Amino acid sequence: MIRKLIPVLLGLIGLGIGMGAGIFLRPAAVPAADAGGEHAAQPEEAAGHEASAKPDHAEEAPKEAGAEGGPEYVKLSNQFVIPVVEQGKVVSMVILALTLEVGAGTTEAIYAREPKLRDAFLQVLFDHANSGGFDGSFTDGANLVLLRKALLEAAQTAIGPNVSDVLISDIARQDS
Structure with missing residues (x-):
């Protein structure tokens, strides 16, 4: 009977220690996130109204970056599967996922021309293989x-000069 209880007790003790450590070591909450920026703005109110507006503007900056001409990232819908052939036999397969860095507002144009783009990419990838x-x-x-x-x-x-970079987001090779 005691032999069966010891593993259960050890498991419960370990679980309790793990939970305690998790609670103790969790990161501190950011005051601005708790009350919508009120705590972060309080010290800045003494400096003037302009300083208190900065946290609100900083939260909106990522939303406006695409509209102001910053780059957008277009992940191509499917991966590319490239066979690696040696002496007439497929010895491995390379799987790639690509993302394009494009100018603002061109995402829809990229998706509209994706078949042509995939064809061009496949030719380059086959040549590389x-x-x-x-x-x-x-x-x-x-x-x-x-x-x-x-x-x-x-x-x-x-596509044209709207594409500024090609990012290889995933790459893997599976040998036969």
Whole structure:
């Protein structure tokens, strides 16, 4: 009977210690988030009305960044699957997810031309695979810089100068 209770008691003690540590070590709450910026504005009220308006403006800044001409990021809807072929046989598959950095307000235009863009990207990725770019240490910095540059050129050819960068958000290789 005691042999069965010991693991249960040890589990409960461990659970209690874990909960206590979690409560004790959790990050402190930010006062501005608790009351909508009232606590953060109190010390600044002595400095004047303009200083108290800054926290409210800082909260709105991320919403306005896209409208003021900052970059937007367009994640392409599907991943790219690239076969790596050696001596006529598929030896591995590379799976990529790409995101485009584009100018403000061009997201819909990118999605409208996505089939053409995917075709251009697939051609670049197949060429990269056939030249050995996905062999060995395929995540080497120099390899990825060349690939990003080629993808950016293909995107700018297919879409235009609205594309400022191509980001490789995920990359994996599955060997057969």
